[in-house]
Every structure is written in structure tokens, then in C-alpha cells.
Amino acid sequence: MIIIDGKKTAQEIKNEIKTEVVKIKEQNNKIPHLSIILVGHDGGSETYVSHKIKDCEEVGFKSSLFRYEDNVSENVVLSKIKELNDDENVHGIIVQLPLPKHISEKKVIEAIDYKKDVDGFHPINIGRMVIGLPSYIPATPMGIMELIRRYKIETDGKNCVVIGRSNIVGRPISILLSQKSKPGNCTVTVCHSQTPDIKSLTIKADIIIAAIGKPSFLKADFVKDGAVVIDVGTTRIKDDNTKSGWKLVGDVDFAEVSTKCSYITPVPGGVGPMTRAALLINTFKAAKGEVY
Amino acid sequence: MIIIDGKKTAQEIKNEIKTEVVKIKEQNNKIPHLSIILVGHDGGSETYVSHKIKDCEEVGFKSSLFRYEDNVSENVVLSKIKELNDDENVHGIIVQLPLPKHISEKKVIEAIDYKKDVDGFHPINIGRMVIGLPSYIPATPMGIMELIRRYKIETDGKNCVVIGRSNIVGRPISILLSQKSKPGNCTVTVCHSQTPDIKSLTIKADIIIAAIGKPSFLKADFVKDGAVVIDVGTTRIKDDNTKSGWKLVGDVDFAEVSTKCSYITPVPGGVGPMTRAALLINTFKAAKGEVY
Numbered sequence: 001m002i003i004i005d006g007k008k009t010a011q012e013i014k015n016e017i018k019t020e021v022v023k024i025k026e027q028n029n030k031i032p033h034l035s036i037i038l039v040g041h042d043g044g045s046e047t048y049v050s051h052k053i054k055d056c057e058e059v060g061f062k063s064s065l066f067r068y069e070d071n072v073s074e075n076v077v078l079s080k081i082k083e084l085n086d087d088e089n090v091h092g093i094i095v096q097l098p099l100p101k102h103i104s105e106k107k108v109i110e111a112i113d114y115k116k117d118v119d120g121f122h123p124i125n126i127g128r129m130v131i132g133l134p135s136y137i138p139a140t141p142m143g144i145m146e147l148i149r150r151y152k153i154e155t156d157g158k159n160c161v162v163i164g165r166s167n168i169v170g171r172p173i174s175i176l177l178s179q180k181s182k183p184g185n186c187t188v189t190v191c192h193s194q195t196p197d198i199k200s201l202t203i204k205a206d207i208i209i210a211a212i213g214k215p216s217f218l219k220a221d222f223v224k225d226g227a228v229v230i231d232v233g234t235t236r237i238k239d240d241n242t243k244s245g246w247k248l249v250g251d252v253d254f255a256e257v258s259t260k261c262s263y264i265t266p267v268p269g270g271v272g273p274m275t276r277a278a279l280l281i282n283t284f285k286a287a288k289g290e291v292y
Numbered sequence: 293m294i295i296i297d298g299k300k301t302a303q304e305i306k307n308e309i310k311t312e313v314v315k316i317k318e319q320n321n322k323i324p325h326l327s328i329i330l331v332g333h334d335g336g337s338e339t340y341v342s343h344k345i346k347d348c349e350e351v352g353f354k355s356s357l358f359r360y361e362d363n364v365s366e367n368v369v370l371s372k373i374k375e376l377n378d379d380e381n382v383h384g385i386i387v388q389l390p391l392p393k394h395i396s397e398k399k400v401i402e403a404i405d406y407k408k409d410v411d412g413f414h415p416i417n418i419g420r421m422v423i424g425l426p427s428y429i430p431a432t433p434m435g436i437m438e439l440i441r442r443y444k445i446e447t448d449g450k451n452c453v454v455i456g457r458s459n460i461v462g463r464p465i466s467i468l469l470s471q472k473s474k475p476g477n478c479t480v481t482v483c484h485s486q487t488p489d490i491k492s493l494t495i496k497a498d499i500i501i502a503a504i505g506k507p508s509f510l511k512a513d514f515v516k517d518g519a520v521v522i523d524v525g526t527t528r529i530k531d532d533n534t535k536s537g538w539k540l541v542g543d544v545d546f547a548e549v550s551t552k553c554s555y556i557t558p559v560p561g562g563v564g565p566m567t568r569a570a571l572l573i574n575t576f577k578a579a580k581g582e583v584y
Contacts, residue, residue: 106425126422127415131459133398157486165470167423178457178482187493189481190470194449201479 001258004147004230004265010273013146014059017280021060030091032287033062034118034279035084037077037095039103040070045096052094055276061283064090074103078111085113092118092283115292118282121168130175134291136282141173143274144209144230146281148183153207153228153263160186161201163218163251164211169232173209198222210251220256228263232271248272293550296439296522296557302565305438306351309572313352322383324579325354326410326571327376329369329387331395332362337388344386347568353575356382366395370403377405384410384575407584410574413460422467426583428574433465435566436501436522438573440475445499445520445555452478453493455510455543456503461524465501490514502543512548520555524563540564 056063128135164170211232233251250267348355420427456462503524525543542559
């Protein structure tokens with residue numbers, strides 16, 4: 001059994017990008033620049049945004065953060081997006097979600113120039129991904145694909161079960177893995193809250209992507225010997241034994257399942273760090289004009 | 293066993309639209325208007341376009357056809373699209389595919405204002421469909437959804453197998469049927485040319501969508517008793533017993549499979565007529581501003 005080390009892989013990706021950025025600076029070319037809009041003071045959002053800024057610093061990207069209070073009007077946010085769309089020195093734009101209720105996430109996402117939409121949430125990027133055109137792939141599915149690629153996991157003709165149908169994880173990864181591509185060419189089943197017997201499907205799967213958001217949902221008897229198990233779950237649960245008082249738990253019962261499978265991603269340290277690396281990959285692609 | 297009558301259902305839809313259009317005319321409101329661009333003289337395309345024009349006439353829509361020879365430049369086609377985009381009396385625009393090789397289908401599709409893209413091929417419409425926003429759904433998947441709806445076929449929690457992953461049939465119908473909607477909420481498996489054993493999947497399916505393009509591929513031993521079988525295949529094969537010298541054959545061996553299933557679409561007269569009705573539905577929605 002091989003534990004897929006997302007932390008190490010993400011670090012490798014960051015090192016690769018860092019090396020390339022050094023060259024770009026030597027050639028006096030434009031430094032990749034990510035702009036982030038953050039509304040309010042949600043604890044999770046604060047943490048994510050500070051990570052994103054730190055990641056940019058680490059690889060030598062420029063980043064700029066625009067902060068607004070919870071009561072900012074939708075128009076102010078939309079104006080800032082327009083300004084960033086028009087700024088040719090900005091390559092990637094993200095608006096940290098969730099937003100306060102009076103601001104439409106849909107409107108905000110669609111306001112971002114799709115050519116700078118490095119989160120891959122704009123309908124154009126989703127549509128282009130579906131029909132196999134170059135696009136920005138959302139961070140989590142891209143992180144998973146990158147792990148599969150770098151660990152040389154065979155996908156061709158494999159039976160893959162995706163648990164969860166969310167717009168940012170389950171749906172896109174199911175599409176990517178079933179496309180005529182490498183990695184890809186899986187026979188993919190998407191199951192979800194209305195699926196009567198998930199176990200009857202996962203037990204036959206060569207590859208399982210668990211993105212259902214239920215801590216330790218996937219037990220050993222859900223998994224066949226030698227399966228590849230990718231755990232996207234990240235639920236915080238109380239834990240008196242940690243300094244912070246909580247710990248992150250995945251959708252997979254790691255202790256049980258890891259004894260049966262061929263590859264498994266741990267939580268934390270599996271898919272999580274890869275989503276951060278994916279944002280850097282997309283921003284770099286945007287700066288180099290590789291997608292549009 | 294119930295034979296799903298696509299011809300009759302399409303006629304019902306046309307009658308419904310016709311009745312509404314009469315009212316629109318009485319109120320002196322704008323008549324729905326579909327513009328069609330046809331390049332060259334491909335036999336299939338000529339037939340499809342003439343059907344589309346006939347359908348418009350039948351329900352009282354306005355239609356306009358712009359014909360170009362095979363050697364027309366891409367720019368001429370793109371200019372015409374721009375003109376139609378800007379014409380507020382035109383509600384829907386379609387460009388009949390395939391196009392000659394020197395004209396980029398991708399460019400042409402993306403040039404159409406997505407708000408008038410009644411074929412549902414523009415990446416924005418595909419992306420919006422994926423994330424569950426209002427959009428134009430491509431004709432074939434919309435026709436299938438409409439049959440399922442009108443025949444009150446239960447989909448919630450059902451095991452659905454889609455054979456084929458094309459951008460205009462397999463992929464979109466797999467997404468629509470697995471979404472949290474009614475019809476929808478199926479557990480959907482997409483299989484394709486790289487799936488090693490399609491039969492092992494279809495034999496357990498409550499609903500089978502065959503869109504693989506192989507005449508009579510689906511035999512009785514692929515299907516469990518009581519399954520719903522939707523046949524999207526339309527292959528022309530030689531037949532000396534018909535006037536035309538050929539006949540249409542589906543992906544399903546109708547004689548064999550119909551004895552086992554609960555519902556089945558015939559070929560011809562099943563999904564085919566519904567795709568024509570779907571274009572009318574989309575054009576009508578465009579005229580009424582129901583999507584954008």
C-alpha cells in the first residue's frame with residue numbers, strides 16, 4: 001500500500017514553479033500576479049486567503065489582496081472585479097467564497113473575466129472543460145488529477161466510483177476521469193445522497209473518489225482489495241488531544257481502508273495541499289497565456 | 293411493455309406551442325424567429341434544415357435561412373452571425389453542422405450570442421447546465437428528458453447506465469439525470485469505447501440510454517426485466533425492401549429487447565422526433581426571454 005503524499009507532491013510543484021519564475025525574472029518578463037478579493041472576516045476564509053498569499057510569496061508570484069467589510073455593497077465588489085479584469089498586470093482573480101447573503105455569488109463569478117478565472121468557477125470554464133477545450137480546472141479536481149498523473153496510477157478502462165456530485169468536486173472529477181484523455185478513460189459512476197446502496201458500487205470500484213463530506217463514511221467493507229482511494233473529505237471534529245482542540249477528518253476510515261487498498265490519500269496531507277498547488281498552476285498558466 | 297411514442301409526443305409539444313403562438317399573434321407580440329445558417333449541400337444537412345424550417349412553419353414561428361457555398365470564407369459566416377446576434381428580431385441562431393474543414397466549428401459556435409444559442413452548444417450554456425443554472429439544453433438530451441417527464445418515468449434513486457460520452461448526447465444526459473432535480477437523482481454510470489464489459493453494467497440498470505452509434509448493439513441479454521430503454525442510435529443501413537433503399541437502425545435490438553423492458557423508444561419514431569421538438573422549445577424560450 002502506498003500513501004499518496006499530497007504535501008510532498010504540492011511542494012514539488014511549488015519548487016518547479018519557483019524555478020521557472022526565477023527564469024522569468026531574469027528575462028525581465030512579467031511576474032505572475034494573483035488578485036484576491038476577501039469580504040468579511042470568516043475564520044476559514046481568513047486562513048485560506050493567508051495560505052494563498054503565502055503560497056504566492058513562496059514561488060515568487062505577486063499577489064494583491066482587496067479586503068471589504070461584511071456590509072460592502074455588491075456594486076463595490078463588482079466594480080473592483082471590473083477594474084482587475086481591465087488591469088493587464090493582473091493575471092488571475094479570485095473572490096474568496098462564501099460571500100455575505102446580499103451579494104450574489106453567481107453574479108460575482110460571472111463578472112470575473114473568464115480568462116482570469118483561475119478558480120475555474122465561471123460557466124465558460126466549466127463548459128470548456130466538459131467539451132475538452134483548454135480551460136482552468138477547479139482546484140480540487142485538478143489536484144486529484146495531478147496526484148493520479150504523478151503517481152502514475154493507471155486509469156484507462158478502470159471502474160471509478162465518485163461519491164458526491166458537487167459543482168466543484170464530484171461533478172468535474174467525474175467528467176475529467178471519464179474523458180478520452182490520459183489520465184482518463186475510466187468508466188465513471190457518480191453516486192450521491194439519493195443513491196440507495198453506495199457500498200454495492202464502491203465494492204467493485206478500482207478507483208474511489210470520496211467527496212461526500214461525511215467523516216469516516218468509507219469503511220473497509222466498502223472497498224475491494226487493491227483499490228485506489230482518494231479522500232476529498234475535510235470535516236473538522238472536536239479533539240481534546242490536539243493543541244487547537246479539533247482535527248481534520250476525511251470521508252475515509254483511513255485505519256481500516258488503508259490495509260486493503262493499493263493507494264490512498266491521507267487527511268490531512270493528501271488532496272488538501274494539492275488544491276493550493278492547483279491555484280498556483282492555474283495562475284501560472286494565466287500569466288503565460290497557456291489557456292487563452 | 294410500453295412503446296414510448298416520440299412522434300406523438302413531439303406532435304403534442306408542437307400543438308402546445310402552436311396554441312401559444314396564436315395567442316402571441318393576437319396580442320401583437322413578437323413572433324419567435326429562428327435563423328439558420330447552412331453551408332454547402334450535404335444531403336443530411338439539407339434534410340435536417342428543411343425539417344427545421346417546416347417545424348417552424350407548423351407552429352407559426354418565423355424562420356430565415358442563410359445559405360452559403362462550400363467555399364465561403366470563415367469571416368463571411370462570422371459576420372453573418374454577428375449581424376444576427378445584433379438583430380433584436382432574431383431570437384434563436386443555429387449553424388447547421390458539420391462545416392467544411394476550413395471553417396472552425398469551435399469559433400463559429402463561440403461566435404453565436406449564448407443568449408440566442410438554441411442548439412445549446414456554446415460553452416456558457418454547457419457550463420450553466422452543469423452547475424444547474426437556466427440554460428439551453430442540447431436537443432437530444434432535452435428530448436429524452438421531455439419523454440421521461442411526459443411518460444412519468446420514475447428516475448429518483450434509479451440506476452442509470454449511459455452508453456456513450458459525446459458532448460451532445462452522452463455527457464449532457466448523464467449530467468441531467470444525476471442532478472438533484474425531477475426528473476433526475478439517478479445514480480449514473482457513463483460507459484464508452486474503453487469500458488471493458490458494458491454488459492455487466494447494463495444488466496443491472498433500471499434505465500439504459502444507448503448512444504454509442506452501433507446498430508443493434510444492445511441485445512436482450514444486456515437488459516434486466518422491466519428496464520427502461522432509450523435508444524439514441526440512428527444508423528442508416530442498406531435495405532432493399534424500402535423505397536429509399538435504406539432504413540434507420542437504432543443501437544438497440546428492438547425485437548429482442550422490447551420483450552423484456554417496461555418502456556422502450558423505437559427507431560425511428562422515438563428520440564428522433566423529440567430532438568426536432570426540442571429546438572422549437574428552446575427557440576420559444578429564447579423569444580419569451582425565459583432563459584436569459
